[in-house]
Amino acid sequence: MGREVTFRVFRGEPDEDGVPKGELVDYTVEMDEGMVVLDVIHKIQAESAPDLSCRWNCKAGKCGSCSAEVNGKARLMCMTRMADIEEETPEGEPVLIKPMQAFPLVKDLVADVSWAYELNKTIPPLTGPEEKDWVFSQEEADRVQEFRSCIECMLCVNTCHVLREHNMFDEFAGPRFFVRLADLEMHPMDAGDRLEMVKDDLGIGYCNITRCCTDVCPAGINITDNAIIPLKERVVTEYYDPLAILAKKLGLRK
Amino acid sequence: MTDVRNHQYDVLVIGAGGAGLRAAIEATRDGASVAVICKSMLGKAHTVMAEGGAAAALANKDPRDSWQTHFRDTMKGGKYLNDWRMAEIHAKESPDRIRELEQWGAIFDRIPPGLKGADGKPLKAGTISQRNFGGHTYPRLAHIGDATGLELIRTLQDRGIHSGMDVFMEYTVRRLFTTDGRVSGCFAYNRADGTLHTFQGKTTILATGGITRCWAVCSGSWEYTGEGHALAYWAGAEMGDMEFVQFHPTGMIWPPSVRGILVTEGVRGEGGVLTNSEGERFMFNYVPEMYKNEFADTQQEAQAWVDEVIADVTATQRRPPELLTRDVVAKAINSEKKAGRASEHGGVYLDISWRDEEQVKKKLPGMYHQFKELAAVDITKEPMEVGPTAHYVMGGVKVDPVTQESSVPGLYAAGEAATGLHGANRLGGNSLTDLLTFGKRAGEYAAKAAAETDGYLEISQTDIDAVVAETLAPLNRQEGENPAKVVEDLREMMQEKAGIIRTGALLEEALADLDELEARGEKTAPGGGRIYNPGWHQALEISAMADISRMCALSALAREESRGAHTRDDFPVPDRSHWGKVNSVIWLEEGEMKIRHDPCPPISAELRALLDASDLSEEE
Ligand SMILES: Cc1cc2nc3c(=O)[nH]c(=O)nc-3n(C[C@H](O)[C@H](O)[C@H](O)COP(=O)(O)OP(=O)(O)OC[C@H]3O[C@@H](n4cnc5c(N)ncnc54)[C@H](O)[C@@H]3O)c2cc1C
Ligand code: SF4
Ligand code: SF4
Ligand code: FES
Numbered sequence: 123m124g125r126e127v128t129f130r131v132f133r134g135e136p137d138e139d140g141v142p143k144g145e146l147v148d149y150t151v152e153m154d155e156g157m158v159v160l161d162v163i164h165k166i167q168a169e170s171a172p173d174l175s176c177r178w179n180c181k182a183g184k185c186g187s188c189s190a191e192v193n194g195k196a197r198l199m200c201m202t203r204m205a206d207i208e209e210e211t212p213e214g215e216p217v218l219i220k221p222m223q224a225f226p227l228v229k230d231l232v233a234d235v236s237w238a239y240e241l242n243k244t245i246p247p248l249t250g251p252e253e254k255d256w257v258f259s260q261e262e263a264d265r266v267q268e269f270r271s272c273i274e275c276m277l278c279v280n281t282c283h284v285l286r287e288h289n290m291f292d293e294f295a296g297p298r299f300f301v302r303l304a305d306l307e308m309h310p311m312d313a314g315d316r317l318e319m320v321k322d323d324l325g326i327g328y329c330n331i332t333r334c335c336t337d338v339c340p341a342g343i344n345i346t347d348n349a350i351i352p353l354k355e356r357v358v359t360e361y362y363d364p365l366a367i368l369a370k371k372l373g374l375r376k
Numbered sequence: 377m378t379d380v381r382n383h384q385y386d387v388l389v390i391g392a393g394g395a396g397l398r399a400a401i402e403a404t405r406d407g408a409s410v411a412v413i414c415k416s417m418l419g420k421a422h423t424v425m426a427e428g429g430a431a432a433a434l435a436n437k438d439p440r441d442s443w444q445t446h447f448r449d450t451m452k453g454g455k456y457l458n459d460w461r462m463a464e465i466h467a468k469e470s471p472d473r474i475r476e477l478e479q480w481g482a483i484f485d486r487i488p489p490g491l492k493g494a495d496g497k498p499l500k501a502g503t504i505s506q507r508n509f510g511g512h513t514y515p516r517l518a519h520i521g522d523a524t525g526l527e528l529i530r531t532l533q534d535r536g537i538h539s540g541m542d543v544f545m546e547y548t549v550r551r552l553f554t555t556d557g558r559v560s561g562c563f564a565y566n567r568a569d570g571t572l573h574t575f576q577g578k579t580t581i582l583a584t585g586g587i588t589r590c591w592a593v594c595s596g597s598w599e600y601t602g603e604g605h606a607l608a609y610w611a612g613a614e615m616g617d618m619e620f621v622q623f624h625p626t627g628m629i630w631p632p633s634v635r636g637i638l639v640t641e642g643v644r645g646e647g648g649v650l651t652n653s654e655g656e657r658f659m660f661n662y663v664p665e666m667y668k669n670e671f672a673d674t675q676q677e678a679q680a681w682v683d684e685v686i687a688d689v690t691a692t693q694r695r696p697p698e699l700l701t702r703d704v705v706a707k708a709i710n711s712e713k714k715a716g717r718a719s720e721h722g723g724v725y726l727d728i729s730w731r732d733e734e735q736v737k738k739k740l741p742g743m744y745h746q747f748k749e750l751a752a753v754d755i756t757k758e759p760m761e762v763g764p765t766a767h768y769v770m771g772g773v774k775v776d777p778v779t780q781e782s783s784v785p786g787l788y789a790a791g792e793a794a795t796g797l798h799g800a801n802r803l804g805g806n807s808l809t810d811l812l813t814f815g816k817r818a819g820e821y822a823a824k825a826a827a828e829t830d831g832y833l834e835i836s837q838t839d840i841d842a843v844v845a846e847t848l849a850p851l852n853r854q855e856g857e858n859p860a861k862v863v864e865d866l867r868e869m870m871q872e873k874a875g876i877i878r879t880g881a882l883l884e885e886a887l888a889d890l891d892e893l894e895a896r897g898e899k900t901a902p903g904g905g906r907i908y909n910p911g912w913h914q915a916l917e918i919s920a921m922a923d924i925s926r927m928c929a930l931s932a933l934a935r936e937e938s939r940g941a942h943t944r945d946d947f948p949v950p951d952r953s954h955w956g957k958v959n960s961v962i963w964l965e966e967g968e969m970k971i972r973h974d975p976c977p978p979i980s981a982e983l984r985a986l987l988d989a990s991d992l993s994e995e996e
Binding site for chain 2: 154155156167168169172173176177183184187230232234239242248250254257258260263267270273306309
């Protein structure tokens with residue numbers, strides 16, 4: 123018999139008011155070499171709980187489906203190695219697995235992230251020149267490619283206190299969408315202007331640069347320093363910098 | 377009476393990968409109302425996993441490239457079983473599909489300043505760069521590091537959500553309905569809340585991707601159970617070339633939990649070398665006759681090519697044999713294993729660590745992380761261990777090359793779900809431009825046909841009742857096996873008996889085993905309710921997996937030769953006189969799976985002149 127591990131997994135569904143109702147259930151499975159957290163969940167499904175819900179697709183950190191909270195920290199289950207989890211879990215304690223807590227619950231480990239899809243629809247798309255074969259340098263591409271590597275896992279959104287603790291989903295776009303907006307605003311060929319939206323509807327001012335989002339991003343995007351702060355600076359220049367406002371009035375800037 | 381909700385749309389698109397989204401964008405552009413129905417969430421489809429790039433003869437990186445050369449490479453790689461008309465359309469239209477994607481927001485890697493082409497003239501800096509890949513004569517793959525699929529799907533997703541399509545996420549389609557011989561709609565259940573739905577559509581596009589989950593070692597996600605292929609087959613559509621399943625030569629093999637995960641061909645394109653346990657660079661021993669003139673025969677020459685690639689100058693040397701087509705490399709690895717020269721965990725070594733550390737991290741960031749995080753291997757310092765993994769199905773729904781309509785009126789197919797472009801073996805990078813080129817065409821022609829149709833066809837209530845009963849049946853069974861066990865056994869069986877090297881005897885066993893597995897599948901009991909119940913979903917997938925596996929085994933048994941991705945130990949050589957000239961066709965008739973072989977469509981003299989004359993004379 124090989125080494126065993128016990129997972130304490132949230133099982134439950136929301137009640138009529140959307141409040142999660144459920145319990146933590148212990149499952150013990152035998153470990154194989156090189157397992158990740160998602161493998162353990164799959165083993166639990168195969169051995170004892172076929173109806174245990176979790177999302178996953180690629181099992182390679184590319185699709186951003188398998189987000190959950192492992193020992194209280196938001197991570198991709200498919201990229202979290204059991205070797206590391208066993209090291210961080212105190213001797214004799216089970217590994218705690220919960221769905222992302224900032225989002226409404228669907229069931230067990232599955233969270234309802236439809237908010238993100240709705241919000242995305244409100245962001246005006248790229249507007250570039252009609253002519254084909256665009257020309258720009260790799261340096262210009264690099265800046266935006268960092269943002270393009272987002273896998274929409276929503277771990278950053280789940281972690282940001284503005285959303286998680288203050289529940290400001292209607293006023294604040296959250297880190298994922300500031301990454302998307304930075305991508306559009308810094309695209310070398312884009313002619314659109316979304317700054318007013320960033321300031322008003324998307325509430326960038328609520329971000330107080332705690333960098334918690336950056337810490338959990340599995341794509342390694344420097345969300346706060348490279349996306350949010352530059353967007354904040356652009357908003358300040360556009361709306362609060364007296365010289366810029368004067369220049370705009372005089373028709374010197376767009 | 378179970379509650380079933382009905383929806384009506386001009387065009388139904390099943391699948392939201394590259395093919396489905398591109399089709400939906402085109403159909404809405406033509407004014408149709410469009411429903412996109414997909415098993416997982418938007419932006420998560422399999423396409424997101426594509427790594428290396430999208431092949432299109434833009435000729436940015438090497439001005440010698442042209443659609444004619446791309447066409448020739450595709451046909452040659454497919455061992456001439458491709459539908460030449462699709463290969464022609466693909467080679468001609470791919471560059472425009474890539475340029476258009478750029479205008480929709482995709483940021484491909486760029487050509488740096490100061491590069492010169494083969495003719496000594498400078499290349500245009502700042503245009504889309506292209507990389508080398510197996511079987512492509514020139515650097516042809518537009519790419520974004522090794523995350524090209526993510527860029528493609530995100531771009532189409534962000535474009536799509538502004539085009540007016542309605543997306544039904546986490547809905548699994550279980551049946552296509554036909555009314556008087558025409559596809560009239562489909563049945564689906566919502567995975568998240570267990571509700572049941574019928575969709576009426578004037579036309580339906582199947583863009584459901586591949587089937588490789590039927591094998592134990594595969595690079596695919598849970599979605600690849602082949603339901604899409606089965607839907608078409610059950611609706612009466614003709615399925616082609618189902619014996620051709622591509623095993624990608626380089627999947628991860630260690631630790632066991634990552635077995636099958638893809639290691640992009642880009643590693644070899646960037647100079648990665650394959651060695652056996654004796655340290656020998658074995659690919660030099662496996663260059664087939666038809667490629668002898670195009671590949672290096674010494675390590676020095678191969679290295680000279682890699683040096684040119686690293687220096688970003690136009691290659692003048694012949695390329696390393698590691699870049700032979702996938703069927704050749706996968707079989708070579710298999711032979712090395714058989715000869716007792718496998719690596720520690722039963723594969724071979726792939727080594728890129730001789731290159732500069734920073735360059736490896738920049739060119740192959742995904743691979744660097746994948747090995748570091750999942751296998752605790754630093755690829756900048758040590759070799760990877762790799763082995764073949766089931767990766768792509770060349771076979772699928774037979775379609776009209778121009779309109780993408782199947783043999784069932786009103787049903788269209790595009791992307792991996794359709795067949796024709798790739799013949800007996802797909803070239804890397806040709807799938808992503810396949811999705812764009814034929815996704816667009818399917819959307820265009822399906823919308824056109826919908827516009828010419830008045831009203832919706834009635835769906836028979838008997839048909840609806842039958843599929844509802846069948847869908848809910850697993851939940852009503854109190855006692856029975858865990859569906860996961862049946863699926864696991866099926867996958868292990870296919871790996872062993874219908875895998876990379878096949879024999880008649882094993883394939884016959886596979887067919888018999890499938891009957892047994894299917895019967896077991898009908899008796900599983902997942903337990904639980906209708907809300908997000910993966911056990912129930914899996915129980916429902918088994919019948920599709922069984923039929924898909926059967927198609928593959930049956931057509932593999934019939935083809936008594938070895939060609940491209942299909943290798944028969946009992947018929948090890950290609951048979952040019954007969955098998956080299958026919959495509960297999962499978963269809964359902966009165967509850968039975970039938971097979972026949974049709975002659976490949978005759979190729980026009982003009983296009984034939986583009987092909988490799990020496991291969992063709994061999995093919996006679
Ligand atoms: C790891 C990996 C790397 C690859 N790299 C490359 C590469 O570099 N270049 C290249 O050209 N190709 C590559 N390929 C191949 C290529 O990615 C796929 O062939 C291609 O993405 C398939 O796209 P698709 O649009 O046909 O289907 P998919 O992207 O697979 O989408 C299928 C869609 O259908 C839906 N669906 C399926 N069944 C149902 C159902 N029953 N009901 C409802 N919805 C359903 C799914 O939810 C999904 O939305 C790679 C493949 C893999 C696995
Ligand atoms: S930096 Fe801003 S967006 Fe990120 S977690 Fe902190 S408050 Fe939220
Ligand atoms: S920015 Fe990072 S953490 Fe946030 S959704 Fe994208 S990949 Fe996930
Ligand atoms: S399953 Fe795709 S990121 Fe984990």
